[in-house]
Amino acid sequence: MSGAAASGDDSRTVFATRRSVILATTALPLAACGVRLERDAPQIPGVPTATPPADTAVMQESIARLRALSRALSGQEPGPWTGRLAALHSKQADELTRIAASAGITVEPSPVASSTGVTTTNSSTSTPVTTRPAPTSAPGSATTSSSTITVHPAGVLEADEIKPGRFGAVIRASAQHRPVLLAVLAGHRTGARLLGAVDSPAITGLSATSAVTVLGPVRTATYAAEVLIAKTQVKQRGDLAGLLSFLYAERMRLGSEAGSRAPAEQLSYALPAGSDDPTRARPTMAHLLGSCVVAAASVSGEERDPGGARRTLELWGDLAAAAWTWGTAPTTFLGLK
Numbered sequence: 662m663s664g665a666a667a668s669g670d671d672s673r674t675v676f677a678t679r680r681s682v683i684l685a686t687t688a689l690p691l692a693a694c695g696v697r698l699e700r701d702a703p704q705i706p707g708v709p710t711a712t713p714p715a716d717t718a719v720m721q722e723s724i725a726r727l728r729a730l731s732r733a734l735s736g737q738e739p740g741p742w743t744g745r746l747a748a749l750h751s752k753q754a755d756e757l758t759r760i761a762a763s764a765g766i767t768v769e770p771s772p773v774a775s776s777t778g779v780t781t782t783n784s785s786t787s788t789p790v791t792t793r794p795a796p797t798s799a800p801g802s803a804t805t806s807s808s809t810i811t812v813h814p815a816g817v818l819e820a821d822e823i824k825p826g827r828f829g830a831v832i833r834a835s836a837q838h839r840p841v842l843l844a845v846l847a848g849h850r851t852g853a854r855l856l857g858a859v860d861s862p863a864i865t866g867l868s869a870t871s872a873v874t875v876l877g878p879v880r881t882a883t884y885a886a887e888v889l890i891a892k893t894q895v896k897q898r899g900d901l902a903g904l905l906s907f908l909y910a911e912r913m914r915l916g917s918e919a920g921s922r923a924p925a926e927q928l929s930y931a932l933p934a935g936s937d938d939p940t941r942a943r944p945t946m947a948h949l950l951g952s953c954v955v956a957a958a959s960v961s962g963e964e965r966d967p968g969g970a971r972r973t974l975e976l977w978g979d980l981a982a983a984a985w986t987w988g989t990a991p992t993t994f995l996g997l998k
Contacts, residue, residue, distance in 0.1 A: 714765045715835045720757060722830070723845055724768055727754035730818060737815040742855045745991070746819070752993045753845055760841060816856025822849035823974070832967050840962040843974050844994035850978025851995070855985065863975050865968025871960035872918035875976065878956045879915060882949040883908040884930045889946070893939045901942065907983060911976065943988050950984035951996070958996035
């Protein structure tokens with residue numbers, strides 16, 4: 662009996678040794694050829710497992726924060742924009758999830774809201790703050806005589822999403838995902854602008870090439886607003902006057918950023934038929950401001966410098982806020998194609 666047992670032990674030892682040799686000899690050529698196992702495959706000595714896809718962390722966090730913010734906005738005191746912003750962020754989260762899946766990035770179906778750092782407590786009892794100084798160019802509406810604007814509590818949540826820490830992670834993303842992640846941040850800038858929680862603008866400007874791209878549509882929109890306000894009764898000019906203040910400021914800054922590459926300004930610009938009809942001012946400006954948003958979206962991937970990228974998302978978000986105010990139907994990624 663003892664001999665038989667010993668023989669069995671010997672055979673198992675030989676089998677184990679052969680298995681180790683096979684694994685070792687198989688692993689060497691696999692590693693040499695650059696073969697990697699799937700991420701969830703058992704570890705084999707000498708064969709590295711695949712690394713996570715590019716931008717895994719920033720994509721996962723962006724999706725989680727969008728979902729949490731959408732829920733937070735839904736729980737805020739009702740306002741003219743909170744419902745639409747909540748819907749926008751929910752759609753963005755869904756689309757980012759699809760994009761992430763196509764890149765092999767795994768996203769939890771229902772991330773825990775508290776892990777994102779977004780406050781989701783119901784603020785229905787909160788009172789909007791009205792002591793923030795009004796910006797020099799608020800898009801879409803006239804500046805109030807008191808030089809202050811109402812800040813909805815949800816605006817603070819939107820502004821928190823574009824703080825330097827979040828922005829830096831997006832800038833470091835790959836070229837494949839950076840534009841769409843910047844679109845998400847531009848959406849937060851839009852929300853902050855609409856809800857009155859916008860701070861000082863970025864100091865760094867756009868590159869000349871990007872500035873020229875956006876300058877053309879902005880000049881056209883400015884000209885159209887000038888034509889419309891000239892044909893509008895004085896008492897009804899408030900919204901157009903506020904919009905022109907915003908467009909004048911952006912036209913001037915874009916012209917400065919474009920420098921010598923800026924085309925000469927024209928006395929007039931071609932406008933769609935009926936654009937000079939004051940009764941159609943809203944659809945006219947909605948259309949032209951929508952073109953400005955698309956132009957800003959088109960240069961979102963061009964700015965590599967953090968300052969220039971910051972300026973891009975702020976301009977993009979501010980133009981989108983103006984377009985929304987005048988009736989443009991928002992797209993999921995704000996005109997990004």
